[in-house]
Amino acid sequence: MTIAVRPYDRDADFDPVGEMLVAAYRPGPTFRAWLRPRWEYMHFHPFIWGAPLDRCGVAEDGGEIVGVVHFEDNPAFTYLQALPGRTDVYEPLVAHAVDHLGGPSKTFDREVLGMYVHEDDTALQEIVAGHGFERAEGHGEPNARIDPSGPLHPAPLPDGFRLQSLADENDLSKVNAVLWRGFDHEGPPPDSELPGREFAQSAPNYRKDHTIVAVAPDGRYVSFGGMWVVPENRVGYVEPVATDPDFRRMGLGRAVVQETVRRAGRAGAEVVWVGSDQEFYRAIGFQVAFRFDLWVK
Numbered sequence: 001m002t003i004a005v006r007p008y009d010r011d012a013d014f015d016p017v018g019e020m021l022v023a024a025y026r027p028g029p030t031f032r033a034w035l036r037p038r039w040e041y042m043h044f045h046p047f048i049w050g051a052p053l054d055r056c057g058v059a060e061d062g063g064e065i066v067g068v069v070h071f072e073d074n075p076a077f078t079y080l081q082a083l084p085g086r087t088d089v090y091e092p093l094v095a096h097a098v099d100h101l102g103g104p105s106k107t108f109d110r111e112v113l114g115m116y117v118h119e120d121d122t123a124l125q126e127i128v129a130g131h132g133f134e135r136a137e138g139h140g141e142p143n144a145r146i147d148p149s150g151p152l153h154p155a156p157l158p159d160g161f162r163l164q165s166l167a168d169e170n171d172l173s174k175v176n177a178v179l180w181r182g183f184d185h186e187g188p189p190p191d192s193e194l195p196g197r198e199f200a201q202s203a204p205n206y207r208k209d210h211t212i213v214a215v216a217p218d219g220r221y222v223s224f225g226g227m228w229v230v231p232e233n234r235v236g237y238v239e240p241v242a243t244d245p246d247f248r249r250m251g252l253g254r255a256v257v258q259e260t261v262r263r264a265g266r267a268g269a270e271v272v273w274v275g276s277d278q279e280f281y282r283a284i285g286f287q288v289a290f291r292f293d294l295w296v297k
Helices: 010-024 036-043 087-100 122-130 172-182 191-200 252-266 279-284
Strands: 004-007 057-061 064-071 077-082 103-105 110-112 114-118 134-146 162-165 212-215 221-230 235-243 271-274 287-296
Touching: 004 087, 010 036, 010 064, 010 077, 036 221, 036 235, 057 087, 064 087, 077 087, 087 122, 114 122, 114 134, 122 287, 134 279, 162 252, 172 191, 172 212, 172 221, 172 235, 212 252, 221 252, 235 252, 252 271, 252 279
Parallel strands: 077 114, 235 271
Antiparallel strands: 004 057, 057 064, 064 077, 103 110, 114 287, 134 271, 134 287, 162 212, 212 221, 221 235
């Protein structure tokens, strides 16, 4: 078999790579390739506008996509996805990353090329080490899971607050406000962010009925929880979650996430994942299962 690596073409490759990620998933306590929701979230986040996606590499075998190396929002930090058993794509994809990816990093205050590698993927660890990468201690991406059929110990809402989905009401100005403030941006939420909020909701598998907001007595959205479900894999994925800083420590974020988890379970998800090990999620019942370590050269 001959592996050919070529530049990524968003128009031609977005859907086939998403299908590859669905095919790559195996039920269990871990996963190596991204879940499809993260791939969609990446492509429908405004930070992707103008990004040099053609620097990413697609590995093909006989015209079938079997792997991809890519960044999310910064070409300095990369990810490698492959079908199960296709460790033969590791070397050519890492070589493509070395030749075509990398860039400045505020974290490391220099030009770097980083790659996130599953903590148990010894084959990929050996290949990146052979290319001069070293594990960056203290840097990585944890992943935690919860069984949506289990007890969730619901958090009571303060008087006057309620939960609703964006299928009930989808006020983009209110969505913009809670996400702007919830991610600790300074100043009032600018209207210039509205096209990006609309763009995010245009992702193929975005579900307004799985996106929950906590509504304050005055009608503002003050906590936001996104949920993506992959019916083919019976998996849910939490992204994003944010609470207005004026309304934190009131149980609103917990209530929002719990409702998204319940809805994912009703939609057929047998497990829900979140890319975090924060105490906030552990208190809800998520358990850290594994991590991707960051290797840097």
